[in-house]
Amino acid sequence: MRVKLLSTFIALALLPLAAAAQDAPAPADAAVQDAATPAEDDPEALDARASKVPLEEIRRYVTVFNAIRQAYVDPVDDHKLMSAAVRGLLFDLDPHSAYMEKADAEQFDEQTRGTYDGVGVELQQMPDGTLRVVAPLDDSPAERAGLRSGDRIIAIDGKLLRAGQNDSSAPLRGKAGSKVVVKVVRGDAGEPYDVTLVRDTIRATSVRSKLLEPGFGYIRIASFQASTAADFAKQLDALQKDAPLRGLVLDLRSNPGGLLVGAVQIADELLEKGGIVSTRGRESMGDSRFERHAGGSPARRAGGGAGGCGLGQRRRSAGRCAARQQARARGRQPHLRQGLRADPAAAG
Secondary structure, three states: OHHHHHHHHHHHHHHHHHHHHHHOOOOHHHHHHHHOOOOOOOHHHHHHHHOOOOHHHHHHHHHHHHHHHHHOOOOOOHHHHHHHHHHHHHHOOOOOOOOOOHHHHHHHHHHHHOEEEEOOEEEEEOOOOOEEEEEEOOOOHHHHOOOOOOOEEEEEOOEEOOOOOOOOOHHHOOOOOOEEEEEEEOOOOOOOEEEEEEOEEEEOOOEEEEEEEOOEEEEEEOOEOOOHHHHHHHHHHHHOOOOOOOEEEEEOOOOOOEOHHHHHHHHHHHOOOOEEEEEOOOOHHHOEEEEOOOOOOOOOOOOOOOOOOOOOOOHHHHHHHHHHHHHHHHOOOOOOOOOOOOOOOEEO
């Protein structure tokens, strides 16, 4: 019923506007424009026409905006309406274009930096608004305070967590050195108790590794952050500390993307030659192409045929060469995504 009433009101509101537009004389600037229509072969005139704001569409938007403000059954904040309209401009373009409010942009930068000020705990928001501890990060304030996997946080600084909150974990973040008190329930029949946490600067690890068996390593990349490429190189060296690798499993499952430069740097470590990725924009400033870096190439060999691994290579280079062979055997090309999407789990 609300939708029908609002739609009817908007339609009625648009009718007088259309009638007024038909009866009203043409604006002076429109008359001038008709009198002096730019020639099709004049690029400057064409650019000027292309850059003009579509006034009729703006009028239609303002009419609908005012109709919602006046007739919608519940009052709507102007800022929320404007933000929704701006988001709508990008919503239908493609899945990778989005408008970010200031807080969202700051969170995006935080995720790509890989550091933030908080208590260092991975959380899952429950339907009732409470937060379930998935795991405290190693050597974090949460771990030092004794939080365990499975604990439930039901209140933060005395405020109960309720259903409908967008991000219940937001109050856990704050300036390093400041304190936050959380009310925790452990177990199904546990009594709530308070835990005081001292916030610290948390460094989120995007790269983890392990040796599956002698000669074969495993590296998991959770996201592409500013330090991911450097961490990848360190993990790869650690796997080859005692002996060169003959194969490497690179796990990118559930990786939401991140910084393009981090992904390019890792591809540069593993590929021998050729292009890595290119971007092309509507304007030339959006065009770029990343090639395999020729200087200091780990593909230098003391022996071995084309595509093989020489015996005289450094251990680090040998491991990378083996990883390249594995990638060639699978016949896969690097697939990079620039978009960064939030995981279902929050971080505090």
